[in-house]
Amino acid sequence: MDNVELFDAGEKGKGLRTTKDLKAGEVVFTEPSFAAVVFDSLSQQVCHNCFRRQVNLHRCAQCKFAHYCDRTCQTACWDEHKQECAAIRNKGKAPNENVRLAARVLWRVQKDTGIVSDSQLISVDQLQDHLADMSTDSLKELKINVQNFLDYCPNTKHGSEYISHIFGIINCNGFTLSDQRGLQAVGVGLFPNLCLVNHDCWPNCTIILNHGKIELRALGKIAENEELTVSYVDFLNVSADRQRALKHQYHFDCMCKSCSEHFKDDLKMAAKETDGKKPSDELVKEVQKYSLECLAKIEAARAASNFNEVVKLSRECLEKQEPVLGDTHLYKLRVLSVASEVLSYQHNFSEAAGYARRMVEGYTKLFHPNNAQLGMAIMRAGVTHWHAGLIEVGHGMICKAYAILMITHGATHPITQDLESIRMQTEMELKMFKKNENDYHSMREAALQNKPTGKMTASLSGEANFKKQDNTK
Incomplete structure (x- = not known):
């Protein structure tokens, strides 16, 4: 956390600002989750430790609910899972993801207190719960969750008021976790330092999950002492709709420049x-x-x-x-x-x-020119053009997407690495196309039909396989 410091952001409460100049793509900070769980609907398809989508996951033999990539992931997660495992066995089934996350948060608070490392800037207990701002329906749902929690953890030392406080914190501070390709939401977690980063509809940072940790990355140059911001909502909505969503979920009136000026x-x-x-x-x-x-x-x-x-x-x-x-x-x-x-x-x-x-x-x-959603859209469009045989346009889009994702995701992210492989493949095919367009199309057609491709295949050392990547979905 050397790049940031906590400060009073006025009406927005606490905030984070930089302690030095940052450049586009620079990692401001990384943070592991304080606690995190896989969504109910994906509990058998996603590893409960690393949140990777996998086939043939190994199931916990005791609770028969948690699933893991292998023994390594299961062992790494045991400290977090052992109390959950016992609770699920005693209850006979797993509760919903909100109850499971609240339980993991409270177990960790009980074990390690609300601060688990020197780099954590704020205790979990100090995060805003906004219980006073909740609607009647939301409070009814919270009351049900508290009762389900007490049924799940009947021996808890915490009272209903404190448990409600934790559910309120999760409701307005929980961060959605994506799979290893960043293509699907697979779980939810609590990241105390990330919770301190305030919202702006046109932010200067983006959040990416990379190898089990979140990374806060700069979208452009950020000057020393400038506040760090991320967007809590999709910019592809008009300002009134964004303001409405922010008020409903996060209980504040967005007065950022984009909303004020209807940008x-x-x-x-x-x-x-x-x-x-x-x-x-x-x-x-x-x-x-x-x-x-x-x-x-x-x-x-x-x-x-x-x-x-x-x-x-x-x-x-x-x-x-x-x-x-x-x-x-x-x-x-x-x-x-x-x-x-x-x-x-x-x-x-x-x-x-x-x-x-x-x-x-x-x-x-x-979109902002370095927006992650824009980069992903251009990537999918580029791959689609490549599959359609439009190699020149496809390669150009793939290169443009790669430049954006290098800033938003970084070189080590799995999706950036996948895209780099595709970029190299299309670059090679583009050279072939420019050398002999007719031969290129003949080779491509033969490859798609699994026919021998003759001298053109040999010229590529057998690398032009035109395998359909799973990035168009």
Whole structure:
């Protein structure tokens, strides 16, 4: 924590600021979790120690709930799991993830107190719980969780008031953990130092989970004594919606510059302009209403794995949107994102590439140039173009994505390493394409059909295999 110090951030409470100048991509600090758990729905698919998605995980023979990559992960997690293991066996089943996380937090507080290392700047007990700001429904849910906790840990020394305090802390400070590729949320954890970093809708830092620890990374140059900020919500929402979400979940009114100035809201809700003319407000509202209804149907079809229906609905929606909504309109971008993803999954790469390109063009006008979400979107679009045989565009996008992810994720992150391998592959294929375009396409077609590729394969030392990477999903 040499790069930061705790300070009074005024109305925002405590905050962290830099103690020296930082450059883009620099790791401000790393932090292991104070406590963390895998989501209920993924308890058999994700390692309970390192949070990696794996096949054929080893199950704890005693509680039969926790799963691990191997003996190494199981042994490493035993100190955290042994009380949980006994509690699950006594109860007969595991409670929900919020109760399991609260139990792990309290067990660790009881064992190590609220501060577990010299680098931890604040005790867990000192984190805000915002119980006084909770709605009636939220308080009812909290009361149920407290009762479930007491059933799960009947011998606890903590009273209901303190247990409620811990649940409140988790509710507004819990951080979602992603898998090793950063593609799916797999769990939730508590990181005390990270909790001190305040929100800004256009932040100067990003958070990445890397090898079991979170990394706070600078998105650009940060001057000495400047406050460090991250975004608690998705920037791909208009300012009013972001403010509403922040008030509901984190109980504060966001007055950042982006919200105060409604930064890029006009682009996010833009109507299409043709020859200096725009459609009427009534038509725009009608298409926006239709888009929201269609997006709900698309999500339902997607959840049901009815991918043909997803594609059909997406095409219909885009046809309706095209003459009315601008290319940066949020509803259009959401449809383009889903359509490109599902079509890639169906190996319809040519159509998927067109949608992905349009999505990236819109994202580029909205996001910070070093935004992790933008980098991931460009990466997927690049891989889709590569699979579609559009090697020049694909390689260019992959290089652009790699430059962004080197800042947001760093060179050692698994997804950056995967992307580097793809970048080298496409660079090699691009050289081949420029040398002899016809031979390149012949070789590519043969490779896709698992046919001998003759002299072109030999010229690549057998490395051009065109294996479909699992990065288009």
